[in-house]
Amino acid sequence: MKIGILTFHCAHNYGAVLQAYALQEAVKELGYDVEIINYRPAYLIDIYKPFSVKRIFSGSIKLILKKFLRSILMYPKNLKRWKVFNSFINKNLNISTKSLETIFDMYDVYIIGSDQIWNNKITKGFDEIYWGLFNTKKSSKKITYAASFGNIENLQEETPFLEKALMKFDAISLREYDYLEFIQSIRREKVYKVLDPTLILDDDIWNKVATKPNISDKYVFVYQVISSSETNRIASDIAEQIKGVVIEIPASIPFKIFGDKYDAVSPFDFLGWIKYATCVVTSSFHGTAFSIIYNKDFYTINLDDGSEKRPKDLLNNINLSDRLISKGSYVNFEKADYTHSDLKLKKLKKESIDYLKNNLI
Secondary structure: OEEEEEOOOOOOOHHHHHHHHHHHHHHHHOOOEEEEOOOOOHHHHHHHOOOOHHHHOOOOHHHHHHHHHHHHHHHHHHHHHHHHHHHHHHHHOOEOOOOOOOHHHOOOEEEEOOEOOOOOOOOOOOOOOOOOOOOOOOOOEEEEOOEOOOOOOOHHHHHHHHHHHHOOOOEOEEOOOOOHHHHHHHHOOOOEEOOOHHHOOOHHHHHHHOOOOOOOOOEEEEEOOOOOHHHHHHHHHHHHHHOOEEEEOOOOOOOOOOOOOOOOOOHHHHHHHHHOOOEEEEOOHHHHHHHHHOOOOEEEEEOOOOOOHHHHHHHHHOOOHHHEEEOOOOOOOOOOOOOOHHHHHHHHHHHHHHHHHHHOO
């Protein structure tokens, strides 16, 4: 049986490529032949190009000149990061080589997800490919795995489209609870809640692929998709308490002519910085997920902008809600207690893998 995965595999974002890798490897562990379908929509590709004319030529003349200069100065660093991500994708993801037009006859099961494939802010409207609105051979199945809407609003207004799309799936699972009841009311069949793929892959695999960083100091590792001075302040306070340094890998390269040397590391290097940290400070869902996978002492920062919904949901589900702190907090560093959360996570992991097992046959 051949499985095809449709997800955000080409986004040059640590969480995106690592969740794609995780789902691929989890399906392989179940004994299936699996490929990631090489669907690369422009809205995902363009924002990560090391130099983009489209990004520059909009706005006033003054703004265009400013963006052009910035792009020229940032190009070497952006190119380096672009090459690092492309290398990871090409080496570690089993990407389909057939054209998009032909792959819809190739697979016995299509898994759509994980990641925010149903966030119409990211996909610039509803992307019908990620909603399974394509023809396949009659014997094929379409399922979702941990599909996410992100933080979109007014979903009820899209009910006619959702009714059309949701009925095409043989099984649906979501990553968060927020929309589960609503989607279930439209579909009138059970909709499952499952873990992000990164959390169902065997821990031994994550331990094996993480690259140990070349540093002897204790350090607080910082990862934030939305940059916040409060996150940086909290990290600095903790670093002072543990007598360590702060190391940050930015989600996007900051505008610094002489920027730090950690802004173009590979995804497996990224994992290593988390695994060997004394503490992790993050506002990211996947920063939170990998902290849990490696049983790290960590704090997830609630920026109160909607981005906290996904990590908050995860932390509540595994009895680690005390690790979510407000952005104005002053932290007395304490170790995380995984006594109960590991048991809870093990149960949720089994339920998530069972969902895949039951729907890949």
